[in-house]
Amino acid sequence: MAEATPTVAEALRGQFDQFTRAERQLADALLAHYPVAGLSSITALAETAQVSTPTVVRLVKKLGFSGYPQFQARLRAELAETISSPVAKHERWAGTAPEAHILNRFADAAIDNLHRTLSRFDTESFDAVAELLADTNRQIAMVGGRITRSLADYLFTHMQVIRDGLSLVPSTSSTWPHYLLSMRPGDVLVVFDIRRYETELIRFVEMARAREVTIVLFTDQWGSPAVKHAQYVFPCRIEVPSAWDSTMVMLFVVEALIAAVQTQRWETTRDRFNELEGLFDEARLFKKFT
Structure with a gap:
């Protein structure tokens, strides 16, 4: 490609x-x-x-x-x-689509997105954000948009095993002032926002920054308007042969970030893992084969 x-x-x-x-x-x-x-x-x-x-x-x-x-x-x-709509994105891809199977075309585009994102990636910012997320003196909140909230949820679920002091901000904007109320200077807000950038989410970021909260932004190659409020920005390529954009690269970076934080806090994380496994057994959450 x-x-x-x-x-x-x-x-x-x-x-x-x-x-x-x-x-x-x-x-x-x-x-x-x-x-x-x-x-x-x-x-x-x-x-x-x-x-x-x-x-x-x-x-x-x-x-x-x-x-x-x-x-x-x-x-x-x-x-x-x-500001392209899903229909416009689909028409653009369909007009130039090669004969290869959609699986191959999608894989080529996704892998190219990953390579191109990593070729311009700021590893110093990545390391700094891992340090922030590992710092239990800071409260960490995560929030996403209509599609990207699943990434915020994914990060939150994994980070819960690693440390306390986390909150997953819901997509209902009417509840956001309640979360802002608990944010203090030095706390961290991890935000996911890709095109067509959500105005309420951008306003939430602006309000959090006014409270001296550190903003970590995952966005696309063009950059959400929230960039101007963020201290750390991870631009990820998102275009694929589809009416929807791909968040595969963002998920890759999120999983790498989780691994980095887990490594920094492994002694505590191991203890929390063991305690969590005991709770799983007590709740009979997973099937046992022995």
Whole structure:
């Protein structure tokens, strides 16, 4: 499968260390309000980032664009992708689908998503988040959207074996203020949000951040608007030949994160595992064959 073109956000993050100080300042401004910041005039963008217009031109060319109009055209195309309905996504894939069986096409796309995500993955952020989740002085909350709440549930269920001090925030937004009430500075909120980004979820993240909660965001390659409130962001590729997006890569990262936290807290986790097994036996939850 041919390598797909990275999003502008991926290119900005991937080349960030190669930029000048002014270009990094501009990149930060673009990522903080992505992709909307790049859809304004070149003068307005330069003023927002407090850099010169030549700096904007240089950065755009470093990203591989011939000029600002081509750069904006890419951003507009990306914006259209983030608001695509399931029907639109299906029609796009169906129009270019090869003859191979859907299992093979889906597997190729999913594996490509994994490779491309890991090729740009920030392992330092991963290690830092594992440290945060292992720190029992911090309360940890997890929340997801209409589809991604299953990932929040999965992370919560596994983390319950490893440590106390966890909460799974339900999808009913009317209950969210109750959860915010218990959040303290330094606590952690793990959020899952992919296109078409959910406005109530973004507002919840904003309110949690106002309470000095550390935000860990799992999102797609374009990036949820919640990015601007997050201290740690894990962009994962999600496109597959389907009307729905794939969360396989996110699940992979979540499972790796669970393994990392478990390793850090293995002595305690082992004791909790043993106690939990006793409770399973007492409740006769699983069938015994002996």
